[in-house]
Amino acid sequence: MRFLNTVNNINKWVGNVICYLVVVMTLTGVYEVGARYFFNRPTVWVWEANALVLSVFVALGGGYTLLVRGHVRVDIAYEHLSTRAKAITDAFTSCLIFLFLGILLWRSIEGGLLSLSLLERSQTVFRPPIYPFKLMLVVGIFLFLLQAISDFVRYIYIAHTGSQVNSGS
Numbered sequence: 624m625r626f627l628n629t630v631n632n633i634n635k636w637v638g639n640v641i642c643y644l645v646v647v648m649t650l651t652g653v654y655e656v657g658a659r660y661f662f663n664r665p666t667v668w669v670w671e672a673n674a675l676v677l678s679v680f681v682a683l684g685g686g687y688t689l690l691v692r693g694h695v696r697v698d699i700a701y702e703h704l705s706t707r708a709k710a711i712t713d714a715f716t717s718c719l720i721f722l723f724l725g726i727l728l729w730r731s732i733e734g735g736l737l738s739l740s741l742l743e744r745s746q747t748v749f750r751p752p753i754y755p756f757k758l759m760l761v762v763g764i765f766l767f768l769l770q771a772i773s774d775f776v777r778y779i780y781i782a783h784t785g786s787q788v789n790s791g792s
Contacts, residue, residue: 630773631690634766638687644680648673668749675756682763686770710781717775724768728761735761 655669688694701709737743738754745751781787 627773627776630686630769634686634690634770637683637766638690641680641683641687644676648676648680667747668751671745671747671749671751675751675753678756679759679763682760683766685763685767689767689770689774706787707782707785710778714775714778714782717771717778720771721768721775724764724771728764728768731757731761731764 651669651673655666659665701712704712735754735757738757741754742752743754743757745753777787
């Protein structure tokens, strides 16, 4: 139970922090539009920086989105299932998530470590370092996988007992 609550709390905290990245992207976008159209001084960095910030937002948001059940699900048949049948269905689909996230984590670790060893930079005029963003992808996928494991444990418990886990989080 402590593991489940810890994973949930970490993903909740991360989600509550990264939501402010949208404000950063909006403000820098407004800055770029103003600089371009009012002062005829476009920047070389805003759109690329926003793309990098968006990559962090998406990568770190996966676990939070899973926590709050924000991912897409086909509810046509699912909503008619019993609590236990829903848990069994969710446990089965969790296995698919494990496969996908396991491969994604493995490949992102390889790519992130290579990028870090090269101190990789973007090939644009702005040339920001991109290895921190590739490493954040690893962190985000790892948190997503931890949340999937946490949910899987809950689904197994529900499938076995027919009742919800009393988590306290």
